[in-house]
Amino acid sequence: MPRPTPTPTSTPPPITALDALLANFPELTPPATLTGRLDALLPCRALRAGRVLFAQGQSLAAFYMVAGGEIESRFAALDGRMSVLEHVRAPRLFGLAAFVTGKPARYEAAAVVDSRVWVIGASAYRVLMDDWPGFARALMREFADRFESNLRLLEAARHLSAPDRFAVALRQLASERAGPVDADGWRELKATQAELAQLAHLSRQTVNQLLRAAQDEGRLRLRYGRIALQG
Template sequence: MPGKDAHNDTPRRVLDANFPDLALPAAVAARLPALVHCRRLASGRSLFVPGHRPTAFYAVAAGEIEARFTGLDGTVSVIEHVGAPRLFGLAAFAAGQPTEYEAVARGASEVLVIGREAYVLLMDEMPGFARALLAEFARRHDGTLRLLQAARHQSAAERFVLALAQLARERGRAAGDGWLEVTATQAELARLAHLSRQTANELLASAEAAGRVRRGRGHWLWRGDRE
């Protein structure tokens, strides 16, 4: 179980990771831990479901959260996989509107719950936070729209490349020479791209033959700018 000092430092680490160009004022850093709490989720447990009106937004402290739609026929459409230390759930919270998707833990996970008091403190007393948060929200909104458009109008190959790019943004770690190491399963890639696992495997093989992907067990190396 993390100690008090570890919890007190977690909000700062999350903010530093998401907004490296901003400085957290000492007075804000001192007050913030008391306004943010940690919630633990077992694998498969929902943090919130469609129709829920949130009183907070969140950051992944450990594990991973899957944001997804579930159709009336039970078909699941994945929006994104959110890993530590990324923020999520901001749109519905800021707008005061019910959520339109479900957030589910993929494996045992921990999230920071950032409620109204913490939000007001950061917005009012952390210089540049509001602008940085708006820019981050705009980037994510654009990425989500691209994936939704791809699901409706683009080919399997185009959806595949967009899903690869999203996973690289969310999980990619520099591996040298412009390559990113991405830890994800073929099933995750297929679900995110709205493809069958067979089609995803065929597209991965083609990308590997073209020199854009190097596959490993449970991960791959990807270089999006390589033609």
């Protein structure tokens, strides 16, 4: 008896630069004249895990948008230790401040895993700002939100207690990468104790104690490499 022919499965098309921009700015509608030009304006660059995209103190000719993988932004302290600012995943933007101001980057960006980024150079920036109505205002809001988030982390690192710094870092990671609320009212966050410790400027032992305490109180659930948060 002949075997039934398997039904072909469709592969979803890869996300485009326009898709990623609209994910960042869902309130915008791109003009028809721009939609066909973005692929040429925004080349995609591949990065091996561990590769530094730009260094602290380097002048940038572009800013970037994550297409896949994960980028870590970090800076070197006076004692030589690296402090992590943020883990950036698709479709987040980064490197904007150094590019717009023309000043050297205050941090370095490196690929945590094999990653891809769209490169938004000067010509693409001019087109987006000049030819896409509302884009400039939306980008300014994004920049202001990022600045406010960084201020909260700086305040936490300098002035708040260890539990408060831990809570701020956990909220920061949750806002960046937590999944949707499931049927039981939980959201899954892919994060490690080491990431939380770096972001909160705490030891891994302290973060482990705070995570266990929060789990005992029913505020989160610990899984391997993941944390389930109440929605």
